[in-house]
Amino acid sequence: MAIIKTTEKDQTEFSSSMSELTEYFSQLSARKGRALTYNVLTYGCQLNESDSEKLSGMLSGMGLEETSGGELDDADVIVFNTCSVRENADRHLYGNLGVFKTLKKNDRDVIIAICGCMMKVPENVAKIKKSYPFVDLVFDPQQLHRFPMLLRDSLRTKKQLVNIAVDDYIAEDSYFPIERKRKFRALVPIMYGCNNFCTYCIVPYARGRERSRSFDEIVRELEELASKGYKEVMLLGQNVNSYKGEDGKTFADILRAASDIREFSRVRFMSSHPKDLSDEVIEIMATRPNVEKHLHLAMQSGSDKVLKDMNRPYTIARFLEIADTFRKKVEGGSLTTDIIVGFPGETEEDFQQTLDAVAKAKFDAAFTFQYSARPGTKAATYENQIPQDVVTERFGRLMEYTNRYAEESNGRLVGKTMEVLIEGISKAGDMTFSGRTITNHLVNFTIPEELGIDIGPDYLEGRLCEVRIDHARPYSVDGVLVSLKGE
Ligand code: SAM
Ligand code: SF4
Ligand code: F3S
Numbered sequence: 001m002a003i004i005k006t007t008e009k010d011q012t013e014f015s016s017s018m019s020e021l022t023e024y025f026s027q028l029s030a031r032k033g034r035a036l037t038y039n040v041l042t043y044g045c046q047l048n049e050s051d052s053e054k055l056s057g058m059l060s061g062m063g064l065e066e067t068s069g070g071e072l073d074d075a076d077v078i079v080f081n082t083c084s085v086r087e088n089a090d091r092h093l094y095g096n097l098g099v100f101k102t103l104k105k106n107d108r109d110v111i112i113a114i115c116g117c118m119m120k121v122p123e124n125v126a127k128i129k130k131s132y133p134f135v136d137l138v139f140d141p142q143q144l145h146r147f148p149m150l151l152r153d154s155l156r157t158k159k160q161l162v163n164i165a166v167d168d169y170i171a172e173d174s175y176f177p178i179e180r181k182r183k184f185r186a187l188v189p190i191m192y193g194c195n196n197f198c199t200y201c202i203v204p205y206a207r208g209r210e211r212s213r214s215f216d217e218i219v220r221e222l223e224e225l226a227s228k229g230y231k232e233v234m235l236l237g238q239n240v241n242s243y244k245g246e247d248g249k250t251f252a253d254i255l256r257a258a259s260d261i262r263e264f265s266r267v268r269f270m271s272s273h274p275k276d277l278s279d280e281v282i283e284i285m286a287t288r289p290n291v292e293k294h295l296h297l298a299m300q301s302g303s304d305k306v307l308k309d310m311n312r313p314y315t316i317a318r319f320l321e322i323a324d325t326f327r328k329k330v331e332g333g334s335l336t337t338d339i340i341v342g343f344p345g346e347t348e349e350d351f352q353q354t355l356d357a358v359a360k361a362k363f364d365a366a367f368t369f370q371y372s373a374r375p376g377t378k379a380a381t382y383e384n385q386i387p388q389d390v391v392t393e394r395f396g397r398l399m400e401y402t403n404r405y406a407e408e409s410n411g412r413l414v415g416k417t418m419e420v421l422i423e424g425i426s427k428a429g430d431m432t433f434s435g436r437t438i439t440n441h442l443v444n445f446t447i448p449e450e451l452g453i454d455i456g457p458d459y460l461e462g463r464l465c466e467v468r469i470d471h472a473r474p475y476s477v478d479g480v481l482v483s484l485k486g487e
Contacts, residue, residue, distance in 0.1 A: 044083025
């Protein structure tokens with residue numbers, strides 16, 4: 001699979017198709033006598049969220065407005081940015097697509113596009129061609145930067161256009177308009193793809209080989225974000241520690257460059273692979289105040305045999321050693337993980353070893369998943385698949401375990417006053433606000449009226465404050481605002 005850099009010619013074609021589409025939508029809007037809207041539906045991980053911010057940026061650049069209603073079918077251009085990591089992610093798409101058949105019948109101008117990781121699985125593309133002919137455009141994550149060209153071509157031909165790339169592009173983001181979802185937080189991919197081929201995982205097939213963005217380009221983007229007022233950056237990649245920039249630049253260099261930007265209150269990153277995490281990165285986390293004291297390190301299993309079958313090249317002893325180094329060096333830091341239950345061939349003894357490892361690592365939070373066989377991956381062909389009732393039972397036991405340690409971790413914050421970066425009104429509504437500590441603990445808090453603070457969310461979003469924590473829950477803590485920083 002070739003790795004190709006986008007060229008000046010690509011950029012010129014990008015601009016000309018953006019102009020052509022702007023003209024097209026402006027005429028359509030005049031004909032309909034109303035503003036046109038778009039809805040980008042995002043499934044999956046933060047890399048997909050970041051891609052969706054670019055799709056939204058391009059659609060806004062064509063003169064369309066984002067729908068605010070949240071109704072699935074309430075838009076003139078609908079884009080499904082899909083995920084294929086587990087089977088239930090696939091089901092979301094097919095569950096929703098049926099609705100759009102009638103919609104397309106009633107309004108032939110509505111445009112439906114599907115992109116994202118599911119489109120790299122040939123069975124899905126074949127199914128869309130056969131059963132969903134009303135879908136206008138199908139493309140894959142490597143061709144995000146070609147969205148305007150593909151959309152233009154599908155409008156010209158008025159036929160379903162399916163374009164799945166064989167090449168892995170590096171599309172530098174400088175010519176993408178990006179519509180960032182959060183006013184204070186910017187998602188910044190530093191690398192794309194994955195070379196690890198864990199035997200259960202679809203991502204290397206969906207996202208192609210690892211390719212790193214230019215160091216200088218990333219720093220330029222970070223500086224621009226700081227000048228625009230962003231307070232938090234999230235550096236993204238499937239395996240950020242294997243970043244390879246020009247002149248031997250490493251992930252540690254990026255982390256230092258980002259933390260040198262004083263406007264950033266928080267520098268976060270996701271994800272790290274145990275085989276590549278360096279002591280240098282842990283040292284940076286320990287010593288730089290604006291670098292998060294939170295490490296997400298996927299363990300996947302506590303059994304060496306299962307780890308080997310998963311093609312995860314570390315032993316559980318090595319994993320626990322890294323966990324221990326992190327705990328010792330990054331004082332009060334939090335360690336979170338991903339765990340898969342029911343991988344083919346997992347015995348009760350293997351599973352017990354996972355529970356033992358959880359007890360030793362005492363994860364501050366864990367994302368637990370039931371193994372899902374993904375067509376095209378090696379593990380899907382293994383014969384010793386585990387019956388669903390066994391998986392469900394083990395999953396329940398694991399959750400009990402991980403939740404216990406998560407609640408304990410939250411409990412340790414009770415009585416303390418913590419610095420919190422405010423994210424906005426909490427999901428619970430009722431004038432409760434939410435934010436995160438530098439250890440990534442989720443904090444919901446109230447603001448006492450007597451403090452006389454302007455509680456408009458636009459004013460508070462991205463601000464740092466001190467919160468006294470008075471109650472712990474399994475996934476969050478509650479508290480009361482003590483003071484707003486910088487007042
Ligand atoms: N690159 C990241 C890493 O290795 O830490 C993980 C990214 S992946 C999108 C997120 C998590 O999904 C994985 O860590 C794994 O636990 C889970 N996952 C991936 N494939 C899966 C599958 N086939 N079934 C169940 N869980 C899966
Ligand atoms: Fe998937 Fe493994 Fe790559 Fe993570 S490191 S994206 S789990 S193949
Ligand atoms: Fe992410 Fe799902 Fe693709 S987790 S990389 S969107 S398969």
